[in-house]
Amino acid sequence: MNCSNSAVEVSHIYKSFGDTRAVQDVSFSVNPGEIFGLLGPNGAGKTTTLRLILDIYRPDQGQVCVLGGAIDEHRKNHIGYLPEERGLYQDLSLERVLLYMAALKGVPKSQASQRLAEYLDFFELTQYKKKKVKEMSKGMQQKAQIIATLLHKPDLIIVDEPFSALDPVNTQMVKSLLVDLSRQGVAIIMSTHMMQQIEELCSRIVLINHGQVILYGELAEIRRQHxxxxxxxxxxxxxxxxxxxxxxxxxxxxxxxxxxxxxxxxxxxxxxxxxxxxxxxxxxxxxxxxxxxxxxxxx
Amino acid sequence: MAKFLQITFHEYSRHVFRRRFIFALISLPAFMLFAGLISGLAVRSELSSLPVGYIDYSGLLQVPLPEPFVQYVNESDAEKALISRSIQGYYILESDFLQTSHARLVAAKPLGGATQSQFIGQVRQRLLQNLPAEVAQRLASGNQLYVRSADGVRQFGPNDWPGLFLPIGLFFVFMLAIFSTSGYLMQAVTEEKENRTMEIVLTSVTPSQLMGGKIIGSLAIGMTQLIVWVGVILAAVWVGIRIFGFSGSFRISPGLVGLSLATLLLSFVIIAAMMAAVGAVVTEATEGQQITGPFSLPFILPFLFITQILTNPNGSLAVWLSLIPFTAPVTLALRASLVPLPTWQVALSLTILACSAIFSLWLAGRLFRLGLLQYGKHLSLQQMLGRLWLLKGR
Missing domain, CATH: 3.30.70 (Alpha-Beta Plaits)
Incomplete structure (x- = not known):
């Protein structure tokens, strides 16, 4: 597999489910240190594309390079994923869920505990750490999900609608956090319908519709072209x-x-x-x- | 490997330390204890603690019998005592007792079996008191018929009946543990698929690690349940023997235990894998429960043919049922408690079970991947089978 130095390189991938072609000939790359926008209307193939990058699905054709190679267990440890629909064990305590997620990413327990304390403090969730996830508000669960995405200090972050359920203060806090992380060299793929957030945070985008790439490149250049x-x-x-x-x-x-x-x-x-x-x-x-x-x- | 163990431990601790599990764990022994207590009390209420009288015209019982037996000189005294409820009844040993061996019992209602045995034992002791101790002991123990297999491995005696029923009882407990644990597993897989937790976990581990960890975690949960339940049953048996003096021996050959464990553990993997697969393809836990309900039927099929298996343990029906993965555990255990099994049958049965377990895990993995593609969508059996073989990678 020929992979460049890009954080993510998607080359001519296809994926069908039965008779439905979900993704057709999609190609793009994401560089380290950039916030990359993934856009498209509902059902365009964005989530399928993200799942193909994450190795949840395998492409019928084409190849996906992640962090310099084909995805494997080691590379999975360096990816943080925030899905659109939140997924945390509802009947467990916040602390236990987050430490388990970190453990699955190969973070030693002592290190995970220390980082978790910092993040809980940052997101003002320290007092809720012993609470069951289902007892927390949607906004708190969203912040918890963001912690799960970042706790293992990933080199590639994939976020799907990261600002949903967040109030303006927390939205600004998460935006600042994403910008800081990108400045530290972390590659971020952000999928959202909030165009203002894309314009504010992303320098490059890809727009997918009906499983195909419609627009791809520098945001400023795309605006000039249009x-x-x-x-x-x-x-x-x-x-x-x-x-x-x-x-x-x-x-x-x-x-x-x-x-x-x-x-x-x-x-x-x-x-x-x-x-x-x-x-x-x-x-x-x-x-x-x-x-x-x-x-x-x-x- | 480390991640696989993380998932196994997570699954185990997540369920075992839940209130629901602990309640289920103690409810069975508690129910058994309660049922035992009720039946014990019922028996006790039937038993009288009053002494039992006797009149000896034969001269055999010149030295008075110990309590609870009370000697009377004549029947009218004993009758008065019975009417005044000082005794629960009285025996009469006539003068020709040594010739006839006939004794009479006068009582308002039948005496308890233990009291009667005690009286007969005492009389028997007196009859044998002048003989050498060894001879007396041999005569007292009476005839004991043992049926042994030609190789001497199997033996069935008058007190070995519990050895036949104990494996059946343990099997039911095992199946209960397997199905309740697999039920948890199926529910967990369905919930995690639907609330997308699984999607996040899959960005850290492979589907095989996830499914393998969940199945082994469930196995550990089932084992915990089983150890507690079997421990309680064995403790109850021990208490029954030691304290209440129940007769009967519980000789079970180690080979039978090993064979039962091997077949049941492999069955567990098959059931757990099937449950997990169903959990992965259905959209709701209740839907899964409807599908998995009939899973238990093949396992209890041998009990429908128990007469044929017990009367002809090496017959063709018993042999075939020993080779079919779902019916093998019970059939093999039943047959092995009666007759020595041909080695080739045991080896073939275990091989088929092991292959079925591996196939089930593979199938579960395939269906799990298929289920991942079908968030919130119903999948017909036709679609499932059709896509199962077409599914490339994921």
Missing amino acids: KGHAVLVRTTNPLPDLSGVTSCTSHNAAFHIELDDVTTPQMVLNQLVLSGAEVEQFEIALPALEEIFLRVVKV
């Missing part, structure tokens, strides 16, 4: 009348100006300068990720 024929303008004085404009809408204290087919952004800038408008901001309007998502998924 830019419309529009500019974003902010002036201190009222906006003058401009020719070649099909619509003009207010957008965050600026104006989003749609141009007709023959007008270029340069022509609009010239008109603004000639009219004496005091221009504070002038940029090519890039679509939000959500717009791109809706546009490509609907096609």
Whole structure:
């Protein structure tokens, strides 16, 4: 198996369940130290792709490299996984469940206990460590699940909807934690429907629909590729009348100006300068990720 | 290997230290103790603690018998004592007793078996008192017929009847332990699959490690249950013999114990693997229980043919039932307690059981992987079998 230095390298994988093709010719790679976004509508094949990376399923075709090679027991010890639907033993105490999960990742008990105490303190769960998981709120269970994902200090973290059930304070805390971990060199694959979180945290993404890759690459580049024929303008004085404009809408204290087919952004800038408008901001309007998502998924 | 042991220990400790398990563990011995106590009290209420009188016209009992026997000179005194309820009854040894050996008993209701045996023993002792001690002892012990197999390995005597029933009783206890433990296993697999705990665990271990650890953990749970239950039964038997003086011997050959253990342990693996497989493919624990209900039927099938097996332990029906994995444990144990079994039959039966256990584990692994693909979806038997053979890898 030829594997590069990427944290994850997915090459032309296919997976079918009976007559249903869940994943078709999906390829992408994730680098160490990056937060990589995995996007797609419901039923697009995201979870299947994650399970193929995690060796829960095996691909019918293609190959998956994880941390420099085919997944094995040693590499599994360096992966942290937070599934969308939470899975912890409900009738056991929080402490016992988390220590068991760490033990399955090969962490010695003394080390696991020490790290657990730190994480419980960080997530303000220390007082609940003897409580049964089922007695905790959804938000607390989500934090517990995040601890289970991180306790063994993984080099690759795969998180599916990591912010669900978290309040804004805890969401911010988890975001900061993920950014810190990526700065330490940890590769993170984040699957979520929250486009703002992707835009905020991820530099690269892959968008899957009907089991196939629709978009893949640098987020900024994808937005540039999907830019419309529009500019974003902010002036201190009222906006003058401009020719070649099909619509003009207010957008965050600026104006989003749609141009007709023959007008270029340069022509609009010239008109603004000639009219004496005091221009504070002038940029090519890039679509939000959500717009791109809706546009490509609907096609 | 370490992870496999982690899972085994986790499964074991998770169930064994639960209130539900501890309750199930003590409920059987508690029920047996309660039932024993009730029947003991019932018997005791029937037994009288009053002395028993006797009138000896034969001159055999010149030296008075010890308590609870009281000597009367004539029948009218004894009758008065009986009417006034000072005694529960009285024996009369007529003057020609030494010739006829006939004695009469006068009582309002039958005396307890133990009291009668005690009186007969005392009379027998007096009859033999002038003979040499060895001869007297031999005569007192009476005839004892032992049937021995030609190789001398098997023996069946008048007091060996418990040896036949004890394996059957232990088998039922074993089956109870196996099915209750496997039930836990199936429920745990279904729940963990549905609440996605399994998905997380599988990012750390292989499906084989997970299933193997769970099955061996269940085996350990079943063994714990069994050791406690069998320990209580043996303790009850010991108490019965030592304290209450029940007669009967419990000679069971070590070979029979070894054979029963081997067949039952292999059966356990088969049942546990099947239960785990069912747990992996069903969507709810209750659905699994409906499917696994009939699993126990083949194991009790030999009891339907128990007469044929006991009357003809080497007949073709008994031999065939010894070779079929599900019926082998009981049939072999029943036959082995009666006749020596041909070595080839034991070897073949154990080989078939071992192969079936390995096949069950393999099948459980396949079905487990198949079940993983079917979150929340029902799977028909046709789909299951169809995909089972087509399933590549996972």
